[in-house]
Amino acid sequence: MTTSHPLRAAPLSSAAALRRRGLVFAMALVPVLAGPVLADEEPVFRIEFKDGVVTPRRLDVPARRRFSLELHNLGETPAEFESRELRKEKVLAPGTSSVLVIRTLEPGEYDFFDDFHPDAPSAVLVAKE
Amino acid sequence: MLGSQLGNVVFVIWRESVEALLIIGILNAWLRHNDVGGRGRLFLWSGVGAGLLVAVAFGTVVVLFSEAIPESGQQAYQAIAVLIAAALIIQMVVWMRRHGRTLKRELETALGQASADANWWGVFTLAAIAVAREGAETVVFLFGTLAAIKASSFLAPLIAVLTGFLLALATYAALQLGSRIVTWRVFFGVTEAMLLLLAASLLMTGVDTLADLGILPATRRVWDISAILSDSGAVGGLVGSLTGYRARPDAVQITTYLLYWGIVCWLLRKTRSARP
Numbered sequence: 001m002t003t004s005h006p007l008r009a010a011p012l013s014s015a016a017a018l019r020r021r022g023l024v025f026a027m028a029l030v031p032v033l034a035g036p037v038l039a040d041e042e043p044v045f046r047i048e049f050k051d052g053v054v055t056p057r058r059l060d061v062p063a064r065r066r067f068s069l070e071l072h073n074l075g076e077t078p079a080e081f082e083s084r085e086l087r088k089e090k091v092l093a094p095g096t097s098s099v100l101v102i103r104t105l106e107p108g109e110y111d112f113f114d115d116f117h118p119d120a121p122s123a124v125l126v127a128k129e
Numbered sequence: 130m131l132g133s134q135l136g137n138v139v140f141v142i143w144r145e146s147v148e149a150l151l152i153i154g155i156l157n158a159w160l161r162h163n164d165v166g167g168r169g170r171l172f173l174w175s176g177v178g179a180g181l182l183v184a185v186a187f188g189t190v191v192v193l194f195s196e197a198i199p200e201s202g203q204q205a206y207q208a209i210a211v212l213i214a215a216a217l218i219i220q221m222v223v224w225m226r227r228h229g230r231t232l233k234r235e236l237e238t239a240l241g242q243a244s245a246d247a248n249w250w251g252v253f254t255l256a257a258i259a260v261a262r263e264g265a266e267t268v269v270f271l272f273g274t275l276a277a278i279k280a281s282s283f284l285a286p287l288i289a290v291l292t293g294f295l296l297a298l299a300t301y302a303a304l305q306l307g308s309r310i311v312t313w314r315v316f317f318g319v320t321e322a323m324l325l326l327l328a329a330s331l332l333m334t335g336v337d338t339l340a341d342l343g344i345l346p347a348t349r350r351v352w353d354i355s356a357i358l359s360d361s362g363a364v365g366g367l368v369g370s371l372t373g374y375r376a377r378p379d380a381v382q383i384t385t386y387l388l389y390w391g392i393v394c395w396l397l398r399k400t401r402s403a404r405p
Contacts, residue, residue, distance in 0.1 A: 051134070052133075052134070052137070076276075076277040077134065077273055077274060077277050078269055078270050078272070078273030078274065080266070080270075082361075082366070083361070084337075084360045084361065084366075084369060084375060084376075085360075085377055087337040087338065087340060087341040087347075088341065091191060091265075091266055091269045091270075093191065093192045093269055093272060093273050094273045094276065094277060099200075100200065101200070103341075103343065103347075104347070106349050106350075108350065111355070111359065111360075111361040112361070113361050113362060113366075115141075115366065116137065116141055116270055116273075117134070117137050118137065118140065118141070118362055118363035118366065119133055119136065119137060119140075119363060122361050122362055
């Protein structure tokens with residue numbers, strides 16, 4: 001299973017030391033993918049839906065931090081990001097994208113799945129300090 | 130499309146319709162049973178029509194301009210709508226208990242008619258919210274599913290869509306049939322419980338949305354019974370949306386659920402004597 005990583009430039013200010021630790025850790029594990037770079041301080045994670053296949057199926061995110069989820073429906077059929085535990089649902093017509101903001105998560109695992117492909121395997125968001 | 134995707138299409142269309150169908154079907158059966166001259170049913174089905182218009186409008190906006198409405202605005206509307214719907218269901222259950230046997234007589238008085246009219250507006254609003262809520266998602270799902278049809282294999286997905294709607298109609302028909310087959314007392318008892326569970330689910334959705342907006346606190350999980358029944362996926366998700374079940378509830382959710390049933394039981398006990 002692949003793990004996604006925050007897409008942004010390396011932080012420069014000392015106030016971002018915690019974030020840098022997480023970023024370095026993540027970047028040590030996976031190759032850097034080209035992607036949008038945000039000017040503000042929130043990490044952004046990418047989740048792709050393609051006709052029932054959710055990528056990645058396991059996503060590591062920071063706990064107790066604000067972050068964004070970029071949802072992309074790359075398939076031909078509609079998808080719906082649904083997570084009871086994150087209290088979020090978002091319908092994605094084919095070929096569209098959307099952004100969800102998560103304000104804060106206690107450490108733990110949070111299931112999510114594509115509610116328009118309910119028989120497909122679900123995925124999990126893992127929040128770690 | 131793959132076979133499993135066709136199964137998904139049937140299931141999703143049925144599932145999106147079932148919550149609204151239960152509410153409308155139960156209300157329609159009750160109104161028909163009490164033979165109140167069709168006025169209540171006029172309000173009910175006008176509400177359904179209004180809900181469909183809203184669903185198509187909103188669904189179209191989502192398909193064409195997916196980011197037109199900011200997320201927190203959508204969530205605020207959703208929270209308000211589901212909380213109103215939950216309150217209306219409770220009010221309606223209490224009202225149906227109280228007025229069941231005496232409604233025909235009451236409608237012969239002006240006061241009785243006015244009081245009934247107030248309730249019919251509640252029926253209209255509830256039907257509209259119930260249909261609009263799931264209808265918007267269904268519209269987006271339909272658009273996307275039909276757009277994905279390729280010329281060479283259009284028949285199978287089309288049949289899947291129609292089958293989903295037919296199953297939904299069958300569920301509605303089963304409700305109407307049920308009201309005729311079993312005794313009214315049994316039917317009313319069972320459907321009353323179904324309505325109250327639906328209201329609980331709507332309340333939980335409202336509380337969850339408020340917690341996500343930061344209006345209510347989001348607290349830690351208290352227990353985790355997802356090994357028994359997860360609230361993700363097809364079965365668990367359906368149970369969750371029909372009853373308000375949560376596999377990993379936090380303190381706010383547990384408190385809400387307990388308070389809800391406490392209040393509902395108290396309300397029902399107060400109207401026990403008028404039960405049909």
